[in-house]
Structure formats: C-alpha cells, structure tokens
Amino acid sequence: MVKKILSTIFQQASxxxxxxxxxxxxxxxxxxxxxxxxGSPTGPNWLGIAHATQGLFPENSIEIPQxxxxxxxxxKEQNACIQAIKALQFESVLISGFAPYFIDWIEALHTKVAxxxxxxxxxxxxxxxKHQALxxxxxxLGKQGAIQEFQFVKKGLDNVFxxxxxxxxxxxxxxxxxxxxxxxxxxLDRTKIHIGVFGTNTxxxxxxxxxxxxxxxxxxxxxxxxxxxxxxxxxxxxIIGHGKHMNREDFLGVLGSMDLNLYLSFNESWxxxxxxxxxxxxxxxxxxxxxxxxxxxxxxxxxK
Numbered sequence: 001m002v003k004k005i006l007s008t009i010f011q012q013a014s015x016x017x018x019x020x021x022x023x024x025x026x027x028x029x030x031x032x033x034x035x036x037x038x039g040s041p042t043g044p045n046w047l048g049i050a051h052a053t054q055g056l057f058p059e060n061s062i063e064i065p066q067x068x069x070x071x072x073x074x075x076k077e078q079n080a081c082i083q084a085i086k087a088l089q090f091e092s093v094l095i096s097g098f099a100p101y102f103i104d105w106i107e108a109l110h111t112k113v114a115x116x117x118x119x120x121x122x123x124x125x126x127x128x129x130k131h132q133a134l135x136x137x138x139x140x141l142g143k144q145g146a147i148q149e150f151q152f153v154k155k156g157l158d159n160v161f162x163x164x165x166x167x168x169x170x171x172x173x174x175x176x177x178x179x180x181x182x183x184x185x186x187x188l189d190r191t192k193i194h195i196g197v198f199g200t201n202t203x204x205x206x207x208x209x210x211x212x213x214x215x216x217x218x219x220x221x222x223x224x225x226x227x228x229x230x231x232x233x234x235x236x237x238x239i240i241g242h243g244k245h246m247n248r249e250d251f252l253g254v255l256g257s258m259d260l261n262l263y264l265s266f267n268e269s270w271x272x273x274x275x276x277x278x279x280x281x282x283x284x285x286x287x288x289x290x291x292x293x294x295x296x297x298x299x300x301x302x303x304k
Contacts, residue, residue, distance in 0.1 A: 018077055024062045025084050032060040033091035036118075039066035039099045043245065044200045046097060048272045049120050051248070052153065053096040055175040056118075061096065071101040082108045094118055094151075103137055110146040118151040118172055123160070124267030125204075142167040177276045180249045186257035193220045193300060196258040196282075198251075198273055201229045204266045211239065214262070217296060223258060256280035260299050 028035050036057040041047035045068055053061050064081075065072040073081065082105055085093060092114040095102045098121075106115050117138065125131050141147045142165065151172040152158045161169035188194050195214045199205035211230055214222045215238060224230070227241030242254050255261060261277040263286040274286040283303060285295050 018073075018080055021062070021064075021081055022084060025081075025088055028060045028062060029088040029090060034060060034094060035085065035090050035092075036061040036094045036096055037064055037102070037105075038062075038096040039064050039069070039071070042066070042068050049097040051177075052120065052174055052272050053118075055177055056172070057094075057096075066099060066101075069099040069101075071099070078105070079108070081105075085109060086112045092116060092148075096120070098134060098138065100134060103141070106141055106146055110141075110148075114148050115146060116149040116151060117147050118153070119157070120153045122154045122267055123157070139165055139167075174272060174275055177272070177279050179252060179279060183249065183253045183256060185253050188257060189221075191219075193217070194223060194257065194259050195220055195296070196223045196255060196261040196277075198223070198225055198255065198261065199263070199265065201226060206264055206266045210262045210264050214296065215239075217300070223254065252276060252280065256282060258282050259303060260285070260296070262286075262296070 025035065036053060038050060038053040038061060039046055040063045041050045046066070050063065071078060078101070086109070090113055093105075093109055094116045095106065096118040098117060098119055106117075109115055119138070121131070126135055138147065138150070139161075142150060142161070148168060150158070150161050150167055150169040152161075152169065153172055153174060155171050155173070158169040158171045161167045197207055197210045197214065199207055201207055207224065207229070211222050211224065212233070214220055215233070215235060221238050221240060223240045223242060225242055225246070226244045227236070227239045230239050233239070242251075246254070255273070255277055258277075259282070261273070261282055261284040263271055263274045263277070263284055265271075271286050274284045277284040283299050285299055
C-alpha cells in the first residue's frame with residue numbers, strides 16, 4: 001500500500017527524477033524511524049555540514065539537492081518528498097543545517113512527524129540580517145511546537161535556547177571522523193616546519209592573519225588550499241597551495257602531512273578540520289584564539 005501511495009506521489013511530481021530520493025527514503029525507513037535531511041554542498045559551501053552529518057548519521061542521512069542555500073527541487077518536487085516522508089510514517093525528521101527552504105518542510109511536516117533541528121552555526125554569525133531572520137524564525141517555530149528539539153554542534157548554544165526561550169535544546173558534539181584507509185601523505189622537506197592553514201578565503205576564516213604570523217617564524221612553510229590570494233605578500237616559495245577543490249581523501253592526506261595545523265577562525269561553528277587533524281595525530285590550534293605568534297611558538301616547542 002505504501003509503495004502504491006509513493007508511486008502516485010512521485011508520478012504527480014514535475015519534471016525532475018525523484019526516484020533516487022524515493023529509494024533513499026525507503027531504504028532509510030527500513031533501518032530507522034528517524035530520517036536526517038541535509039543540503040548538498042556547492043564547492044566548499046555546506047561541505048563541512050555534509051561531512052559532519054554523514055559522520056553523525058551514516059545510515060539514515062539523506063542529501064537534498066541544493067545550490068548554495070537554494071533548493072534545486074521545485075515546489076511540486078519538494079511537496080512530493082514531504083508527502084513521501086509522511087507516507088513512510090517516519091517517527092521523526094532531523095533537519096541538519098538550516099537552509100531557508102526547510103522552513104516550508106517543517107511547517108508541512110510537524111503535524112504528522114516530530115521535527116528536530118541540528119544547527120551548526122554560532123552566535124557571531126548572527127550579525128548578518130539573513131541569519132537574524134532565520135534564527136528568529138527558528139525561535140518562533142520552537143515556541144509554536146513545530147520544532148520539538150534543537151540540537152547544537154557549538155557547545156553553549158543549547159544553554160542559550162534553554163535559558164532565553166525555555167526550548168528543548170541539547171549539545172550534539174561531532175563524531176570522530178572515520179579516516180579512509182591508505183591515506184597518501186606528502187613527501188616534504190623535513191628540515192622545514194610545515195604548518196597548514198586550511199579554509200576558504202572568506203573574512204571569517206581569518207586566513208591572512210594566520211598566514212602572515214606563520215611566515216614571521218623562521219624556517220616555516222605554510223600550506224593552504226589556494227595560494228593565489230597571498231601573491232601580494234611576495235613569498236610564493238614559502239606558501240604552497242594544494243587546490244581549492246580537493247577530494248576528501250587527498251585533503252586528509254595533506255592535512256595529515258603537516259607538523260601543525262591552524263584553525264583560528266573569527267567565528268567558527270564546529271571545526272571539523274580541527275577534529276580531522278586531531279584524529280590524524282597532528283596538533284591543531286583551533287577556534288577564536290588570537291595571540292597567534294606565542295601560541296604557534298608554544299605548539300612548535302611542544303612538538304620538538
């Protein structure tokens with residue numbers, strides 16, 4: 001009966017081929033009462049959330065096609081997915097990451113299915129008007145009972161939502177990354193100190209501060225994803241780029257080849273790169289620390 005209902009739903013959907021999503025929803029329902037939904041990455045955007053979600057929920061997470069924060073399914077196709085979730089009688093849906101289109105999904109689902117949200121952001125991102133509107137809507141949906149529980153990767157945000165809004169909220173730490181077998185590490189000049197500064201070249205990632213302070217130390221080579229933003233420094237021989245669009249296995253091989261990795265962001269939600277560095281056995285300075293030079297020196301001395 002369920003298959004017949006789903007078949008009808010998807011036949012009524014418009015041009016897109018939804019059969020892969022249908023198959024995934026059916027597969028997950030056979031294993032779990034909860035389905036976890038997250039948006040597909042666009043280059044580095046949403047990539048960390050995708051990896052974090054897959055690490056936390058390897059069996060029951062499903063990727064929804066999106067570009068940046070825009071769903072690639074049209075309204076009929078989104079409705080078809082929502083109706084399929086109801087027809088499969090999931091007990092709960094967890095939205096991991098919070099693109100704006102998921103608001104419509106929550107409003108359509110919550111009367112039939114318990115809806116929870118896993119938020120990967122942090123308060124310092126809320127200076128942006130779009131983030132403010134999204135957080136305001138999340139709070140409103142929580143007060144209305146449309147969102148039953150808020151889960152936060154950033155420790156402490158759960159306490160904010162409990163204290164300020166009396167909402168059900170918990171801290172959800174990231175799972176330790178599962179490393180692929182046979183990672184290929186780089187053959188580097190070990191007479192040098194190799195320091196990784198891996199992040200996208202956006203203001204909040206704070207790359208230029210970290211690169212400049214690393215270069216101040218003698219005998220250091222700094223490794224980045226894309227070295228072209230640092231051409232102005234005139235130190236190309238000490239700044240090595242490894243490519244903006246590396247696959248995860250190659251990236252982990254590079255990350256694991258360093259003597260030290262930095263992840264000193266102005267505002268960082270969860271720091272998956274830091275956890276990956278730790279699991280690879282490479283020391284990492286992480287998250288919102290600003291006395292760079294002394295901290296780098298201390299970490300290097302501890303490494304010797």
